[in-house]
Amino acid sequence: MRRRTTPQAWALRCRIILACADGTSNKDVAAQLGSTPHAVGRWRARFIEHRIAGLGDMPRPGGPRTVTDEQVAAVVTKTLERKPNDATHWSTRSMAQEVGLSQSTVSRIWRAFGLQPHRSETFKLSTDPYFIDKVHDVVGLYLDPPERALVFCVDEKSQIQALDRSQPVLPMMPGVPERQTADYVRHGTTTLFAALEVATGKVIGSLHRRHRAEEFKAFLITLDKQVPAGLDIHLVCDNYATHKTPAVKKWLLAHPRFHLHFTPTGSSWLNLVERWFAELTNKRIRRGVHKSVQALEADIRTWIATWNSDPKPYVWTKTADEILERLAGYLNRIPDSED
Incomplete structure (x- = not known):
């Protein structure tokens, strides 16, 4: 004991x-x-x-094993190293036919080893030559923001379409989901410029019909008016061309409290406002029905006001070293990644 x-x-x-x-x-x-x-x-x-x-524990009831360790190893090996001749990935039925086991047995083996051939996720590795420096810069702002300054994640969500269904939407009923027609009618597009305050989660938004450097400069002027004069403003943004035009650079020189921090190319996951855009898309735009651009813009403004009434900041937890270590693990799994 x-x-x-x-x-x-x-x-x-x-x-x-x-x-x-x-x-x-x-x-x-x-x-x-x-x-x-x-x-x-x-x-x-x-x-x-x-x-x-x-x-001690007594032997549990049940029949003896009918699947050997060699058969389990064969299923796992084939799943990881081979593909069927007539498909891009294995199914439980095709694998069962290949190895001579039942479909339920293959399913149990896959669950035990965490194999999901039907799933596929996307990724993109940045080729930015200053990737490491930019990761340290942006993550440093999230984890240790400067004093007497506000950190904003800034980006534009362009080409937001005002879509109306060609026929009325059928409401949800018990046992029947909401139904929409597959086709739709376009009524134009709008662009949302948004700045997510990292500390509080509040959003400053501005809607424009285009997304040129002129509109981005106007959005910077809006930020300058809404942020108290005694605070510096650090903006995390991507490498879109409109953020680096001569007109924008000239305006930034005239307003020295603005500091731009660029994420690496192909690394939008570093910009927290992208997560907020996903919220907006899922909760307001994707299933929304708008008969005009004005109706769409009014809907977006209402959603922003609702969000700001009870904002929830996105808390960044991983350090730059943890991110780079995770990236190194991916590179080790990719053939010829040193090139």
């Missing part, structure tokens, strides 16, 4: 037997050790019949 390597389940059974040896009733032993009288009686009877060996 006092051995440190003894499993806790066995140690409890030993304590039950020692307590019973003192003449305590099953009910009192159960109350003392946090068990049940039925369990105490069972282990007492097992000990009387089999002594110490009776405190």
Whole structure:
């Protein structure tokens, strides 16, 4: 009972037997050790019949194994290293036919080893020559923001379409989901410029029909008016050409409290406002029905106001070194990644 390597389940059974040896009733032993009288009686009877060996786990019922370790290894190896001749990935049926096992057996093996051939995810590795420096810069802003300054994640969500369904939407009913026609009518597009304040989660948004440098400069002017004059403004943005035009650079020189920090190319996941754009798309735009651009813009402004009434900041947790270490793991899995 006092051995440190003894499993806790066995140690409890030993304590039950020692307590019973003192003449305590099953009910009192159960109350003392946090068990049940039925369990105490069972282990007492097992000990009387089999002594110490009776405190172990008995063989469980069921038939013997019909799938060997070699067959399991064959399924896993084929799943990871080969593809079927007539498809891009394995299904439980095709793999079962290939190895001569049942479909349910293949499914159990895949679940045990965490294999999901039907799933595929996307990724993109940045080729920015200053990738490491930019990651340290942006992540440093998130984890250790400068004093007397606000950090904003800025980007534009362009080409937001005002879509109206060609026929009325059928509402949801018990057992029947909401139904929309597959075709739609376009009524124009708009562009949302948004700045997500990292500390509070509040969003400053501005809608424009185009997304040129002129509109980006106007959005910077809006930020300048809404942020208190005594604070510096650090903007995390991507490498879109409109962020680096001569007109924008000239305006930034005239407003030295603005500091731009660029994410690496192909690394939009570093910009937290992209996560907020996903919220906007999922909760307001994707299934929305808008008969005009004005209706779409009014809907977006209402959603931003609702968000700002109870904002929720996105908390960045990974350090730059953790991100780079994770990236190195991906590179090790890609052939010829050193090129």
